[in-house]
Amino acid sequence: MILIADGGATRTSWSFIDDQSVFHFETEGYHPFFVDARYIAQSLQKALPGTLARHSGNIKAVYFYSAGSGYSKEADAVLEEGIAAVFHNAEIVLETDLLAAARALLQKEAGFAAILGTGSNSGLYNGSHITHNIESGGFLLGDEGSGSYLGKMVIAGYIRGEMPKELQHLFEDRYRLTPEQLINEVYTSKTPNRYCAGFATFAGDHIHHPYCRALAIANFDDFFKKIITRYPDYQHYSINTVGSVGYHLKDIFIQVAAQHKVRVGNIFPSAIEGLTRYHRGY
Template identity: 30%
Template sequence: MILVVDSGSTKCDWIAVDKNGNQLLEKIRTKGLNPAILSEKKIKKILKKSTTLKDNRDKVTHVFFYGAGCGTENPRLMLKVILQEFFPKADILVDEDTMAAVYATISAPTEAAVVCILGTGSNCSYYDGTKLHQRVKSLGYTIMDDASGNYYGKELLRDYYFNHMPEDIRIAFAHKHNLEADYIKYNLYKQPNPNAYLAHFAEFMILNKDSKYILELIKSGIRRFAKNMILQYEEEIKTVPVHFAGSIAFFCQDEIKAVAEELGFKVGNFERRPIEGLVSFHTKTIV
């Protein structure tokens, strides 16, 4: 049994297939396993909570895990040790979520592209057809992650409390969410995964794109992301496409294309959920 895993900070999808790519179990979903944010104890608790994973742990021969927070060595190694302990008979690969986005969006295995993730968090890398290159080291969601779900959630909350929202949007936002200050601060400072909490506000933004305020909010975030991340590859984007993965990117395709035209880069493919492309890629590479 081969497990192909795509994990964000919010949720984690597991697909079990055989070596021919035939799905063996219903898709498994757990909470996100971001080792840069969660403790070892918390990750183990999430794994043990899944009855399906526990019941099949000894049948697993390979785990291909791609996730948020796996781009630096220490968190990646911590998660690999935990997965090896949980799946004792399996070969374990743990890699950053950007590589999942690469394999899911490129049109051919050796295609060069700039690949962006806009989901709960955000990231951008250049794939030369063989290797991944990053020129900006992420400092996490509190400082970076422009145009991500948690970025937009933070902007919505700030605009609500600073009275920068149009009144109709302000009323609708308050109707949709509990915006009491104590409740917000409790979730931000006393609960795990504050980035995922912030990101859940982004759904409101996607559902209200007919508002001029919302459209400019979306484009402003994408411009920031493009200037800080995509344009660092100013030479590469002259000749290669810029692909996007993640739910924010998928639902904001028109806005991304508009900003791309403004700033002069070519938009390529969009993939909401990279995991299907990962299954195909890995079942072809296992001997």
């Protein structure tokens, strides 16, 4: 019995695999920059399906692909300690969410993989490992193309009065927040990346409005200009993506990619099904 986890900042998708069956479930996201080991353990214990909770000691290995994994020994220790507190007898194997995306999208073929979810990342994959990665910078320094980046643009447009009046009224009816309250929420949230990403859905829900469409275009254009075009020979590769932002706004993503003369390959909403195929060997 093994577990595979695709851990983003907002949610973690899990796949339980034994000799004859597979089933999926979800928990919240466990980014080690924003939560500690105790929080992870408590959240996992509450969220595990009943049968799995009763047999957690029988899990032989947990392959945990995570946003935040690989940045430091301290961040990895948070993940490992939190997971090991629930799955006492399992080997804990930590890998990056970018490797999860590459394996899900490309299996054992070489190519270009990207994440466009709450956060963003990208890299060249040789069929086994990531060989070249341009750092996205994370929530504070970058994450172009992501939900948090788009959400920050939505928030900024509202608090600065740039948002058209008809959208401003819809925004106020939906969220019931003044600009001052909104700023306070951003700066006091325990998970500001996740909080800001929540406002990307406003742009998505009104994507046919020219203002929201322009924000989505700018989000992806920054992703290509500031990150993708910095890879050597980037136009030689098709770009494959996982994540809700790339998936739900894929028409705009494909349009912007074409403007940068980049071909688009697979676009998946999440990595977990592809990861399951990878670990099962087909």
